[in-house]
Amino acid sequence: MALKRVLIVGAGLIGGSMGLALSRRMPHLEVDAVEQNAVYREQAGRLGAFARVWHALESAPSDYDLAVLAVPVDAAVQMLPRVRGKATRVMDVCSVKRPIVQAMDRVLTGSRGVPSHPMAGKAQAGPLAAEESLFEKRPWLFLETHRPPEEVLHLVERVGARTVWVPDAEAHDRRMAEVSHGIHLASQCAILAAESAPDALAEMAGPAFWDVTRLASSPSEFWIQTLAANRDHVISWLRRFEAAAQAFRATLEREDEAELNMLLDEARRRRKRAEAARNTE
């Protein structure tokens, strides 16, 4: 059954970009939004993406085919019981899946809940940063445990994203710790390990330093919430990360060049295999 009416809850970067992409590429669709922040609401209204922008979920009607929770994961979990009366299906776009999947399984019956995760973003936030092409060629992750109906897959295809299947919420969150959440902490640890003043580092730093520490300049708020939401997997990742650093240290302390060589080779082998998989996409 084709979607006719969509409600985007949260008209920030992701919600605003979805509004732009859907309204321009699926013009038969009626797309509304809910935005509680007055400044964002006014900006979202001027995007030309939404038929109506409600100031609160309670004001919106209850006959949407799909509601999209485009808010941080804590807010998404909190809003779920109030969103379920507004739409036939509820999709989220959060970067951590276990909390929202647990809430969906509890609050929504049958296949009404559609957990998903578009791997798209940019440094700026808010509706003014929204772009119709934000999802173009980017992976949009779905869980094999919660396969969405055809009309949702069609919608994702129309905004230009690539559908990628992940076994379940656990696998999703573990891999996110590996490709994103842990990686951000690695970048932060790399700059926290320096004793020298940042000015002295800058004087001698080359591309290696600037690339690896780049993520340390990310804003904290998003990361505090994301790391907390994916706490268990990030903790496990950090243990393995610490073990890798200890293994390198042990080879240097023992002057064991053969073992050092094995560690360097193993890291290179993994990186090369990831590169090869990336290139065949």
Added chain:
Amino acid sequence: MALKRVLIVGAGLIGGSMGLALSRRMPHLEVDAVEQNAVYREQAGRLGAFARVWHALESAPSDYDLAVLAVPVDAAVQMLPRVRGKATRVMDVCSVKRPIVQAMDRVLTGSRGVPSHPMAGKAQAGPLAAEESLFEKRPWLFLETHRPPEEVLHLVERVGARTVWVPDAEAHDRRMAEVSHGIHLASQCAILAAESAPDALAEMAGPAFWDVTRLASSPSEFWIQTLAANRDHVISWLRRFEAAAQAFRATLEREDEAELNMLLDEARRRRKRAEAARNTE
């Protein structure tokens, strides 16, 4: 006293690039090289940079004004007693300073030894990769404990590098652990911490993952020697790196968002300060 005759020991990427830059930009200078590897020697001979390319140090005459050791740090330390008879001054260009400074202080009298470190390089090795402009705008590090004579500073200026002063070999090696040697290990640890198959990572990875793990694909030989040569500082750096990871893990285990926020803020503050220092150069 102006330099007239220079001997470059090792005509690889760095030695070959110095030969090109010196012969083209200081045409009054006579530049010779020593290269033991037959293939490299033949390639170096065709660069048009060197008046003569000797196959062994022993064959070269003993009246050079400056010999430049452009070989790995272990080889530089080993060759020093044999090079000292060939030139008035001996400069090295190794990326770790303590072993070579200790050897220079032991083997060379007065200010004959000039430890230095041009921060330039590229992925390819050998004379065929040499470029006249390799040192253009790149830092060329000298130690305040071993200030080179004017004519050496002039030479570095003519090849296009920026002279940067570091207090001593200890400070140099500690900072190199912080901006390069440790950073490479951080990149390797970030990919070794993943349990998922590299293909699964590639499917979900964004720029954060690719940037931070990029250095894991570096060839091992150079790193084994460099890490061994800067062992003490890399070990200390790894201890602080492990402590930073443990601190992040502890805040997540205790669900201490205030402390997590402090760590993220401290990392961001350092990175921003380094960026500001970089931009004012």
